[in-house]
Amino acid sequence: MKKQEMLVPIVAGVVIKKDGKYLLVRESQPKAYGLWNFPAGKVDVGETIEEAAIREAKEETGYDVELVRKIDIFQNSSIEPPKHAFEARIIGGKLQYPKDELLDARWFEFKEIREMEDELRGEWILSSIIVLEGKRVNGPVGIFSLADSWNQKCVRTRSLHQLRQDCLDILYQTVQLCAKVAICNGGFWKP
Numbered sequence: 001m002k003k004q005e006m007l008v009p010i011v012a013g014v015v016i017k018k019d020g021k022y023l024l025v026r027e028s029q030p031k032a033y034g035l036w037n038f039p040a041g042k043v044d045v046g047e048t049i050e051e052a053a054i055r056e057a058k059e060e061t062g063y064d065v066e067l068v069r070k071i072d073i074f075q076n077s078s079i080e081p082p083k084h085a086f087e088a089r090i091i092g093g094k095l096q097y098p099k100d101e102l103l104d105a106r107w108f109e110f111k112e113i114r115e116m117e118d119e120l121r122g123e124w125i126l127s128s129i130i131v132l133e134g135k136r137v138n139g140p141v142g143i144f145s146l147a148d149s150w151n152q153k154c155v156r157t158r159s160l161h162q163l164r165q166d167c168l169d170i171l172y173q174t175v176q177l178c179a180k181v182a183i184c185n186g187g188f189w190k191p
Contacts, residue, residue, distance in 0.1 A: 011081045012053035013040025014065055014088035015128050021107035022129055023095075025060050027121060028103045036108075037121035038085070038128070053086045061105055062096035065089060071131050074124035085128040 015038055016023040024036040039060040043052040050067055057065040065088040075082040097105040108116075110133055117126060 008079065009081045010043040010049060010052075011040055011083040012043055012049045012056060012086070013038035013083060013124075014053050014057045014067070014086050015071060015132060016057070016061070016063070016065065016088050016090060017132065018090060018107070021109055022113060023061060023105065023107055024113070024125070025097060025102045026104040026106075028101060032121050034103065034119070035121040036113075036116065036119055036125070038125060040083070042081070049084050050086070053084065053088070057088060058093065060097055060102060062093045063090045064092035066091050071128045074122075074127065076123070083122070083124045085124060087132060 023039070025039055027033060027035050027037055039057045041052065041056040041059070043049055044055075047055070053067060054065055057063055068087040068089055071085040071087055073082050073084050095105060110129060113120070113126060113129060120126060
């Protein structure tokens, strides 16, 4: 049997935070009409993922940005484009969005974004912001953050090396949680 090859586009997006707020753009295309997203789009042939992220930021917000770091890669299925999320810093320009492509561009606080989860284009938006807010990485470890962390890591596109690192991270978080439970129970593990 001959295998069928699939070509899946790659998406690059930027997470821009300024004065404690995150910049989101509101989609106008029919399949995502009215949903909020990061400035993001498909990587063009011949450009790097990083170049695409910078270009999309300029096209959709009017801002010139520099990439600070890669947050992660998100993908829920093999037929969905992998989404590369980058933290970006504004280095020039002013906020102006293409009215023929977007309905709006606005700044939101983290709390507001959490409350509008159903209005977001995808899970990668909230997940990326949670990473930047330090809610998983530096925040207190708890049963829900552990489960959430595991679910997020299971849906990402990963190399074998990165999968190994993710498992070690989860193991470390589990040990931290067990230690906190033991301390709360007078130093004894009580399931």
